Amino acid sequence: MITITFPDGSAREYESGISGLEVAESISPRLAKEVYAATVNGEIRDLTRAINENATVRFHKWEDEEAKHAFWHSSAHLMAEALEAVFPGIKFGIGPAIENGFYYDVDPGEGKVITEADLAKVEEKMKELAAANLVYKRRDVSKKEAMEFFSGKGDEYKTELISELEDGTISLYTQGNFTDLCRGPHLPSTEPIKAIKLLSLAGAYWRGDEKHKMLTRIYGITYPKQKMLDEYLQFLEEAKKRDHRKIGKELELFTFSQKVGMGLPLWMPKGSEVRQTLISFLTGVLKKRGYKIVTTPHIGNVNLYKTSGHFEKYGADSFQPISTPQEGEQFMLKPMNCPHHCEIYNATPHSYKDLPLRMAEFGTVYRYEQSGELHGLTRVRSFTQDDAHHFCRHDQLRDEFKSIIELILYVFKILNFNDFSAQISLRDPEDKQKYIGSEENWEKAEKDIIEAAGEMNLKTTIVPGEAAFYGPKLDFMVKDAIGRKWQLGTIQVDYNLPDRFDLTYNGSDNQKHRPVMIHRTIFGSLERFVAVLIENTSGKFPLWLAPEKAIVLPISEKFNDYALKVLEILNNSDICTLIDDRSEKIGKKIRDNELKRIPYLLVIGEKEVESGTIAVRKQGEGDKGAMKVEEFIDFIKSEIEKEVAFK
């Protein structure tokens, strides 16, 4: 007999060798139906695997990531079986579960192509197989046996994977006619897989390496209920409506032109308005925090980047140098602002008493991103960073970090950005050689970052090996409408540039010392930030950011003269740009969704003309009553102040 302990602390006796599923059945048949995997003594396992010793057991229902993982991983195997049936001779790479669904990387064979049209066939086959209620069977095998099985099949990808595995840790899973190399866990059978949808087709390099062969990746998702699938597909449809590229076009915020060039955003008047509001807001915040605002040119002599080291590292993949009539003279479009800022630092002598020095610039930079990487406003070739560099002493590093975290959290709070994650990137402990800077400084900087984040109550995930070669960093990430992750703010320690630019300050010992440099952005770039802002708000900006605060809506053209007067006063008030259209059909001009994105609606009819007022409505909140235009202006101003405390 063995004792099984459950998460609530209760325990029961069972025969040794009982399966998780049987244990679940003994508790309730309903539980057995809803459970997809189990964690046994901390190890996630198939429900059907025997438990041979005393154990703590936690069952995973759909709500748990572990359950979804097993469900989708099993679905990937199911898809593989269907693929093998539809495309005989197909070879398999890897097929994991992901955050939403699963994929499988496959090689259809020389000269063969899988197209979107084929997905329906595979989907049908999957449904057929799932309905057959195939059982997933696990088998532990020796490396030799696994090797023989897959080389017999001619599956070079699987054999490559097996060759790297340790003997004794290899397991195979079989369902129906399909056997796969797999660690598990899996569902007991295909029975719960009721709703199936293959979503898309993409190319993906084998093992994520550009130099390797490109396989075909098939994405899919499955659910235990059709309704859940319908809801997910519905969600994807809804998400598409929030896409900043779509809203940006509808609201005339920005555009792209083939003539200007790909990845080069053109900000239209309304988009520019949003941008300018963000810049002036942040400038105010920065000045209060002791930042000095600087301005530097969009180009720099190629020697500047040779000094910084960027030319050597990125020169070949950048916009190429611009030549001048002067023989041998070359300039580059600036890919970052730091070298310019270093030269500003070097323009004056610095005492230890002057540090930290915080230098900020809304600096437009140009990077030759790969054509396939460009994406709306989130990945462009010309963008404006809300860049700043803190030059400080080593003993100030931690406080500077804290001040930046505080600043970022403050800005995010005002913008109502709650859904972000923070990641600390440290050195690869296996390969400390590739990093610049002393062991001692790295140790301290990594510790400072972690502690600063802790002291600011910032929840972070720590990722070793992700640091830049010049220093550790802390990144803030957000997700877009369909869940893609984008990096916004970043805080990076840099030991490289201070050396290369020979930055110094005079210490209390009257000796020259090397300052540390911190690169930081809050928005990341105005382009990416506005994109995320649009997707977060579906284009319905908060009042203070809205490019149009209000729209004047005369009920009839009879009232146009009065509406015109109202508009004139509002436009002169400098608080808002208004839609200057008093035609009778104004209502018709504005689509429902667009209208809803404008915070205030000013309605003018006979009553208003008589009393010299405007009827004010806040979208989504209803009537605010009649006001004189001047009252409305004051009202808007106070509402904006409520939204943003410009302290």
Place this chain on the structure above:
RNA sequence: GCCAGAGUAGCUCAGGGGUAGAGCACUUCCUUGGUAAGGAAGGGGUCAGGGGUUCAAUUCCCCUCUCCGGCUCCA
């Protein structure tokens, strides 16, 4: 850069070897009166660009460009 798809009116899209279509938007007139979508008439397209095949190409083939979904990359 790589794999796969797409590009037809301002927008959303249908069509298909023989003179280019719808809805919405736009213009004019009529009608209308507290969050658009009543009526009539009208304007608007080198069917992304360039080469082929053909008596004839927007349609079939090839190349290029751009966009979408991924991969790789992201100072």
